[in-house]
Amino acid sequence: MSAKRWAQFISALAVFFCSINYAHATRQFCVSIRYSWQDAGVGEDYQTANPAGQWADRVWIVLKKDGTTYWSGYADSGATTYSCTPKLNAPTGSYVMWTTMAFKPRSGSYIFVRDTKTQADAGDWTWYSKDFGTLAQTSYQKMHTINVGYQYTTSWATTNVGAVVSRLGGSRDFGLRSGTLQIYADESVTGSFYDNDEQAVYVGYDSGYGDNYTSKFVVAHEIGHWVHHQLMGDYLNNYTDSANKAVCRCGYVGAGIDSHCLQSREFSGPAVGEGWSQFFATSVFNDPAGSTAWMAYYKKSLNFTNPNVNSPISPPRPISVIPSTRYRWLEKQGCDAADTGSEVDWMGFLYYLNNKTSNKYTFTELEGVFDEMCGGKCVQQVSDLPTWTNLSTAVQNVYPAGNKRDHFIDNGAAFGVDH
Numbered sequence: 450m451s452a453k454r455w456a457q458f459i460s461a462l463a464v465f466f467c468s469i470n471y472a473h474a475t476r477q478f479c480v481s482i483r484y485s486w487q488d489a490g491v492g493e494d495y496q497t498a499n500p501a502g503q504w505a506d507r508v509w510i511v512l513k514k515d516g517t518t519y520w521s522g523y524a525d526s527g528a529t530t531y532s533c534t535p536k537l538n539a540p541t542g543s544y545v546m547w548t549t550m551a552f553k554p555r556s557g558s559y560i561f562v563r564d565t566k567t568q569a570d571a572g573d574w575t576w577y578s579k580d581f582g583t584l585a586q587t588s589y590q591k592m593h594t595i596n597v598g599y600q601y602t603t604s605w606a607t608t609n610v611g612a613v614v615s616r617l618g619g620s621r622d623f624g625l626r627s628g629t630l631q632i633y634a635d636e637s638v639t640g641s642f643y644d645n646d647e648q649a650v651y652v653g654y655d656s657g658y659g660d661n662y663t664s665k666f667v668v669a670h671e672i673g674h675w676v677h678h679q680l681m682g683d684y685l686n687n688y689t690d691s692a693n694k695a696v697c698r699c700g701y702v703g704a705g706i707d708s709h710c711l712q713s714r715e716f717s718g719p720a721v722g723e724g725w726s727q728f729f730a731t732s733v734f735n736d737p738a739g740s741t742a743w744m745a746y747y748k749k750s751l752n753f754t755n756p757n758v759n760s761p762i763s764p765p766r767p768i769s770v771i772p773s774t775r776y777r778w779l780e781k782q783g784c785d786a787a788d789t790g791s792e793v794d795w796m797g798f799l800y801y802l803n804n805k806t807s808n809k810y811t812f813t814e815l816e817g818v819f820d821e822m823c824g825g826k827c828v829q830q831v832s833d834l835p836t837w838t839n840l841s842t843a844v845q846n847v848y849p850a851g852n853k854r855d856h857f858i859d860n861g862a863a864f865g866v867d868h
């Protein structure tokens with residue numbers, strides 16, 4: 450071989466090795482649910498055995514390169530803990546990653562988590578994009594959200610919401626029935642609420658607290674309204690605060706979020722409905738067999754023994770639900786009145802009723818009592834209001850005698866919801 454041809458051969462090898470090197474110049478990425486709470490450390494009895502986010506394989510990923518699909522699959526497929534599997538080495542380039550979270554916590558029950566309702570290219574997809582070509586090649590890092598091998602922190606919303614939804618899977622009964630719920634983590638929305646017409650939950654923002662998705666209890670609370678709708682139907686929902694004492698109104702929580710609060714006096718419809726959702730959220734994050742149960746409240750609230758509306762307690766505040774915390778809040782403040790109640794009293798009553806003693810009421814049994822009261826699912830009419838008179842009559846029709854009936858009636862009085 451002539452010197453010239455050797456030079457050509459070596460040059461060809463160099464090109465070959467260059468291409469090998471180029472093939473190695475890739476960006477490794479992986480995906481998983483990551484979440485971050487402002488109320489971490491409250492009500493997390495579940496955490497050891499059943500971490501939120503375990504259903505990360507329900508996150509469907511489509512990675513597009515130059516407009517065509519490069520790879521698609523589930524995040525952390527099959528993993529029960531954060532494992533960054535699968536990993537993918539993607540050639541340097543510009544990618545758009547599409548993600549959506551679709552959960553099927555029960556047969557016939559579907560929950561979809563989206564970023565915003567008005568997202569461009571909406572459909573089922575929420576999209577995130579990033580030009581990988583500009584990234585330094587580093588080993589993969591754990592991130593807070595759908596991530597691609599570097600710190601991507603602009604949206605924790607859907608991953609936080611997805612982590613809460615993931616709690617509804619598994620063997621525990623949370624009362625879900627057939628139906629489809631859409632959850633929009635939308636920071637452009639004021640506050641958080643369940644929309645009955647749309648069968649949708651909006652997790653938004655308010656000036657009193659900030660991004661509501663940072664509170665796992667807020668997310669679970671709104672899902673609780675959907676579950677209540679499925680099991681019981683709906684009531685007239687007049688939130689007008691009729692109490693004349695400041696301790697039983699919401700003036701201290703802050704403008705814009707003061708239509709109702711944990712310790713305010715509410716008419717029976719919202720008192721039961723909101724108390725239900727506080728109970729549901731407490732159930733999501735606590736072991737029903739546990740000796741304690743906590744919820745974190747996201748608005749300001751009052752000391753139970755020495756309430757002072759001029760110095761309310763700032764959120765997130767741990768509220769003890771178990772051991773059997775019978776606050777009897779309205780009665781102790783002298784605010785109780787016929788056909789009214791408070792969220793905190795109903796929360797405690799329903800949690801205790803659902804979880805404690807051998808005579809506890811399953812979700813299906815609670816559904817049966819309310820069905821009896823309304824002659825089917827409750828609708829928004831006066832005769833279907835869940836007053837204590839209506840409820841106690843219904844429970845005695847379903848359970849005419851015995852400990853099961855007494856468990857409901859006696860604890861209604863003990864928790865102060867018998868108004």
Ligand SMILES: [Zn+2]
Nearest residue numbers: 670674723726
């Ligand atoms: Zn609510």
